[in-house]
Structure formats: structure tokens, C-alpha cells
Amino acid sequence: MPLHWIILCVGALALIGYATGRARALASADGNVRLLHSLPGYYGANVAMTTIVPAMGVLVIWALIQPLVVNALVLSDLPASAVAPGSSADLVMSDVRRVADGLTEAIAQGVTTQSAVAVLDVTVTDLRALLGSVGVAVGSNVSNDVLQLARSYRALNATGNWMMTLVVLAIALAGFVWAARQADRDYRARNTVEKGMKAVLVAAASIAILTTLGIVLSLVFSTIEFFGLYPAKEFFFSLTWAPSFGGGSELGLLPLLWGTLYISLIALLVAVPIGLFAAIYLAEYASPKLRAFAKPTLELLAGIPTIVYGLFALLTVGPLLMRVFGDDGLGWMQAGTAVMTAGLVMGIMLIPFVSSLSDDIINSVPQSLRDGSYGLGATRSETIKQVILPAALPGIAGAILLAASRAIGETMIVVLGAGAAARLSMNPFDAMTTVTAKIVSQLTGDADFASPEALVAFALGMSLFVITLGLNVLALYIVRKYREQYE
Structure with missing residues (x-):
């Protein structure tokens, strides 16, 4: 399921949870708001928050980790013959991703089918013709090994996407059921919602710090790698670029x-x-x-x-x-x-x-x-x-x-x-x-x-x-x- 559909499903479940939590709380107090510990909106907000926050957290983490895992699995199957002299595994993976994206686009446009891609046995020339029909350029160093890896890349991504869909929706549904059962007039919904919102605000404030840290670390590690290949003295004091x-x-x-x-x-x-x-x-x-x-x-x-x-x-x-x-x-x-x-x-x-x-x-x-x-x-x-x-x-x-x-x-x-x-x-x-x-x-x-x-x-x-x-x-x-x- 596409990412935006997952977000829409979780959002719709959260809206239903808000209405359900509010209705259950009022029903437990026979419609008398004064008998409730918190305002009715807090009970609904508790169900909505418990539905959407854990699910979205898992979705974000999964979306960040899945490409790394897929790349690592595909690289583990990369034969040494697929890396041309003077090239690198990163450039081969760039071709793999481009071919995989082209195959996905070809399926979306009806040029070929999912089953045809799974058993596709074509020459590189035929592959270029197929991808060229959907506007995807393929480099001259693409080989049959790259085509096989592209199929594997697509298959692993498809499997990961379906697993992500099932896990995220399951977590959202579990949060919905659990929080809805708590919607009772004696439940301290306001305290829970305020603590949850505080945690969300702290997480939001931490994103800027973590982003800055990630940027700095990426620069530091790549800079250290550069100075391992090129003298720092020449970089800082040379007068020629x-x-x-x-x-x-x-x-x-x-x-x-x-x-x-x-x-x-x-x-x-x-x-x-x-x-x-x-x-x-x-x-x-x-x-x-x-x-x-x-x-x-x-x-x-x-x-x-x-x-x-x-x-x-x-x-x-x-x-x-x-x-x-x-x-x-x-x-x-x-x-x-x-x-x-x-x-x-x-x-x-x-x-x-x-x-x-x-x-x-x-x-x-x-x-x-x-x-x-x-x-x-x-x-x-x-x-x-x-x-x-x-x-x-x-x-x-x-x-x-x-x-x-x-x-x-x-x-x-x-x-x-x-x-x-x-x-x-x-x-x-x-x-x-x-x-x-x-x-x-x-x-x-x-x-x-x-x-x-x-x-x-x-x-x-x-x-x-x-x-x-x-x-x-x-x-x-x-x-x-x-x-x-x-x-």
C-alpha cells in the first residue's frame, strides 16, 4: 500500500477513535458531563492520540530503516563481476535503483506487468528499449547482473512495504481498541492527554537537535574519509583549485x-x-x-x-x-x-x-x-x-x-x-x-x-x-x- 494511503487510513481510524472515545465516556456517565473526570473531548483525544502516535512513530522509523536494509541485502548479492574497473559498488547500486524505478514505472504505465518483470529474461538492449519507453535512461555499464539485482531490489521493497502496512495498521488498531476500552468516566483522560502532548512536544523539539547532529556527523565522517585520501595541509594551504x-x-x-x-x-x-x-x-x-x-x-x-x-x-x-x-x-x-x-x-x-x-x-x-x-x-x-x-x-x-x-x-x-x-x-x-x-x-x-x-x-x-x-x-x-x- 502506498505511504499516503497508510497515513490516510491511520488518520481516518484516529478520527473514528475520537468520536468513539467521546461517545463511550458520555455513555458511561449517562450523558451527564459533570460526572466525568475530564471533558469529553479529552477522552476522544486520548483514543485518537493512542491510535495515531505509535503507528506514525513506527511508520517513520520503518521508512528510514527499510532502504538501508534493502541496500545491504542487495549489496550482499552483488557479484564482483558486476563492478567494472574504475567503478564502485555505490555507482552500481545507483544503476540498480534507476532500473528498479524504471521497471516500476513501466508497470504503472501498462508497458509490462508485475509477473512479466518477475520472470523477465531479456538482453540489456531490450531492457534499454523497455525503460526508454517510459523515459528512463540507462547507463552503458548496465549488465544482466544489474537487471537481476534490480528485480531483487523491487521484490524486497515490495515485501517491506506490505510488512510495513500490516504492522502500522495493526499497531493503530491495537491502540484504538485499548484506548477505547479505557474511555470510562473515572479515567483521568486529561492527565494522560497532557502527558502525551508533552512527550510529542519534546519529540518535536528534539528533531531539530537530532537533525543538526546528523548533519554534523555526516560531514565529519566524510571529511575524515577525505583527509585519509588527500593531505590536509594541501587542502588548507594550497593556492590552487x-x-x-x-x-x-x-x-x-x-x-x-x-x-x-x-x-x-x-x-x-x-x-x-x-x-x-x-x-x-x-x-x-x-x-x-x-x-x-x-x-x-x-x-x-x-x-x-x-x-x-x-x-x-x-x-x-x-x-x-x-x-x-x-x-x-x-x-x-x-x-x-x-x-x-x-x-x-x-x-x-x-x-x-x-x-x-x-x-x-x-x-x-x-x-x-x-x-x-x-x-x-x-x-x-x-x-x-x-x-x-x-x-x-x-x-x-x-x-x-x-x-x-x-x-x-x-x-x-x-x-x-x-x-x-x-x-x-x-x-x-x-x-x-x-x-x-x-x-x-x-x-x-x-x-x-x-x-x-x-x-x-x-x-x-x-x-x-x-x-x-x-x-x-x-x-x-x-x-x-x-x-x-x-x-
Whole structure:
């Protein structure tokens, strides 16, 4: 049974459980709500919660574990002859999954049948024709061994899905029956529901922590594997980035890190003055009506997808800069893709981050400080310069650091606006690239995760993670350390 049908069945059973629990509780009290320990809704919620929560927990765990188990079982049957020289088991498994998905699609479209797939005995050419009829491309290294493994992969997945369906529905039904039998007027349903909801909230809060931990561990283990294949000294101190999947790669971090910091610096030089001045005007000078219109309008910039900013850099800002600084102008710029192009557009993207956070921080400065300054004869501009901005400076610094971490992690604007050249240059009109852009390029296509050229993406990601984490921690430290002085 498809996953969404399982969820719908469990959800429908939970709704029935809610009505059943509520009705049984009222029936046990002869319809007199005052005789119940808890409100009727708590009895229904107890049945619904006992029905859906354990079943959904098992469903999530099963859905996460089943692919790992299936892959392990299929890999155990993988003959050595199926792995071509220069290839790896991961690439073979990628072909196996693609063929299995293609066979499933062929069955869904009626090109072939389930029974035909189970006994299919065709050549690789016939297989390509079958899968090509449903729009699935098969690589040239697919063999009959891969076809057999794809059948096994489909069969194991089908068996696992049916077992998952039976187990999840059985758990949901058992929870339904057990909780419905407890729906009696003396049962402390409210206490049980509140404890259950507390557990659900704790689990939901733990997801963010566990997700962060999983991301960090995956980066750490892959980075350690990379440094086992490539010297850490060359990665951190080499001035050349020249990956080659045929061997002899030079994977120096410094050119990518320089491009990242250079573009981010230009973006901050654009975003910080404009955003800060906009925040000061909205907080101290704008009328309430103008503020109510201008602030949401300014914050709309934060909702524009970054790919749109990238296209804006490629199609508008780059050609505009070429007319001024290119061969027809000052002659400083060779192409529209350059550090300046990406930096200007990224700065525009960061304006709402700086302005919105700075506006909130300026408004949090106590009115008593303003009144005291005005009482001493200071003008509005003097009050802003000598009282409000110094009081809000720690928060503004934190906002700038958060915007910097956002700029360092940007990808699409860099890919479309800055070019792909990894170089160390001070010229802002040269094409450069960043860490995030190279992570994308190194993992594009069927990457062999046993090679340093693919694993370097994880080392780059780990380096970027450490930098942005440091900026975020520094921003939070500054804000928390000095905030109490002005409360």
C-alpha cells in the first residue's frame, strides 16, 4: 500500500477513535458531563492520540530503516563481476535503483506487468528499449547482473512495504481498541492527554537537535574519509583549485574561501549602510502610516527566491556593469560575471535582513533614554547618534554578523553572477567562485564517493559550517552579553 494511503487510513481510524472515545465516556456517565473526570473531548483525544502516535512513530522509523536494509541485502548479492574497473559498488547500486524505478514505472504505465518483470529474461538492449519507453535512461555499464539485482531490489521493497502496512495498521488498531476500552468516566483522560502532548512536544523539539547532529556527523565522517585520501595541509594551504577526476587534482581551499569572503564583503558594504539607514528612518522619522506600508514592502525582498536574484544578476546587473566598466567604458571588466555583479545583487538581497533586525533593535531601546536626551536639549539627530545607536550597537552588530553568515552560504547568485574561476585576485571585476558553488559542481552527476574529487565537497561543507557557526555564535554572544544593559 502506498505511504499516503497508510497515513490516510491511520488518520481516518484516529478520527473514528475520537468520536468513539467521546461517545463511550458520555455513555458511561449517562450523558451527564459533570460526572466525568475530564471533558469529553479529552477522552476522544486520548483514543485518537493512542491510535495515531505509535503507528506514525513506527511508520517513520520503518521508512528510514527499510532502504538501508534493502541496500545491504542487495549489496550482499552483488557479484564482483558486476563492478567494472574504475567503478564502485555505490555507482552500481545507483544503476540498480534507476532500473528498479524504471521497471516500476513501466508497470504503472501498462508497458509490462508485475509477473512479466518477475520472470523477465531479456538482453540489456531490450531492457534499454523497455525503460526508454517510459523515459528512463540507462547507463552503458548496465549488465544482466544489474537487471537481476534490480528485480531483487523491487521484490524486497515490495515485501517491506506490505510488512510495513500490516504492522502500522495493526499497531493503530491495537491502540484504538485499548484506548477505547479505557474511555470510562473515572479515567483521568486529561492527565494522560497532557502527558502525551508533552512527550510529542519534546519529540518535536528534539528533531531539530537530532537533525543538526546528523548533519554534523555526516560531514565529519566524510571529511575524515577525505583527509585519509588527500593531505590536509594541501587542502588548507594550497593556492590552487584544479580538480581532475582522472587523478592529479589540486584541491586548495584558499582560492574558494577568498572568493566567498570577497563577495560577502561587497554584499555587506551594500547592505549594511542602506539597511541601517532605512532602519533608522523607519524607527525614528517615518510616520506610523508610512512605516506600516514601507516596512512590509521592504521585507518583501527577503521573500524573493535566490534564483530570481541570480537571473537578475546575470541578465540585468552584469550587462549594466559591462556598459560602464567593460571595453566600451573604463575597460576594467572582461565579462558580466564578476565579483562586483554577485556582490551588488547579494547586497540587495541582504538589505531586509539588516533593516528589519536593526529596526527591531532600535525600537527596543527604552523611551526613557530618548526622553532624557531631549530633556538635556539634544536634537533628534544628536539623540540618534549619541544615545540610540550606541545603545543598540551590540544588537546591530549581531544583525550584521547574521547577515554575513547568510551571505557566505549563498549559492545561486554566485553561480549565475560571479562565474566559476577559482583565483586569488584583488580586482572586483574579475570572475571568481565560492565554496558553495564548488560544492554543487563537485557533486553534480554520478559522483564516486570513494574519490577525493567528490569527497572534497564534504570538507568544503565542513569548513563553511565552522565559519558560519562561528559567526552565529559570535552574534548571539554579542547580543546576549550587552542586551541587559539597556533593559
